[in-house]
């Protein structure tokens with residue numbers, strides 16, 4: 001439970017908010033690389049942390065993420081012409097480069113210096129792992145580029161999608177670290193989804209629906225361990241890393257690719273759900289890629305030309321009451337991603353956390369909130385740099401493994417929770 005003022009503190013990320021300042025100290029995904037496929041391609045509107053921006057790739061292939069609105073009279077540069085090394089406003093022809101600098105101001109003589117002084121807000125945009133990442137914080141604090149494993153493996157080993165979710169980023173992220181819902185909401189997927197089914201772990205998952213949760217700190221976030229009975233005095237552990245502020249990784253199943261999410265605020269009431277799948281050792285198979293593109297696993301089938309899922313709030317997520325009754329899906333909503341999104345959106349744009357009743361399976365959520373509160377407060381009060389902005393803190397893995405009954409999960413699984421190039425992830 002959170003007091004209303006704590007809830008606002010944790011959820012709001014516009015410029016000038018403490019949580020917004022925290023987010024702005026990390027690299028995070030802004031666009032899929034495929035959204036800016038080639039030099040001089042159409043610019044793309046993108047809203048992040050309540051800031052309206054425009055992304056473009058110039059003639060030389062350089063990437064830019066700048067204020068959406070022209071410095072002259074604030075029309076949207078989405079209507080601009082992306083040509084000859086910059087984006088030219090369609091209204092009176094002012095032109096900007098990828099750093100936001102005005103490079104042509106046809107109506108003023110160059111001698112008055114006005115053009116040189118005209119510069120839009122601009123943030124770095126870099127490509128890594130099929131994703132365009134941005135850093136929206138103070139330039140002097142810009143960390144090294146991110147090194148999450150999914151973005152570092154060869155391209156044939158990784159696949160990323162994104163979808164629009166109509167709620168605040170925090171309640172979406174809290175779903176990502178709440179693995180106790182899997183045995184309920186997603187139980188059909190464990191049996192039938194091509195990217196999930198057939199692992200021994202699924203049986204442990206289904207046979208014990210009252211997991212015990214333990215959490216442990218790592219420098220950049222938490223490891224959240226869910227313990228289920230595996231018989232013969234052993235436990236099946238599913239361990240989810242959470243990296244500040246909003247990266248989560250789902251424990252693997254068998255030899256399936258490993259998946260996870262980023263939850264990135266668009267504004268206070270909407271977020272991007274980024275979903276990746278990768279295998280640390282091998283290329284994704286054609287069948288796996290086809291399933292991902294078809295919205296299986298944690299991905300969605302989106303309305304063509306948009307990132308809005310086909311099943312969405314406007315059509316009640318294509319609720320199938322017959323399927324719910326017959327047990328084809330537990331909730332009546334098809335697919336893991338929309339099973340999650342439908343319930344998270346049903347909580348309202350920003351859930352009132354003063355009215356919740358948390359229990360022991362919510363330990364991961366409680367601990368993550370505390371870490372975020374502490375870090376945002378320390379940054380706001382005396383500029384303490386937040387943890388986990390460095391690539392070393394990002395080299396974590398999720399794990400699913402059977403451990404002896406008396407083992408402490410973090411020490412017993414330490415190696416498995418660290419990226420080891422050339423070594424498979426720990427999975428049963």
Ligand code: FES
Nearest residue numbers: 070072073089092
């Ligand atoms: S509004 Fe852009 S050039 Fe005038």
Ligand SMILES: [Fe+2]
Nearest residue numbers: 175181186340
């Ligand atoms: Fe889920």
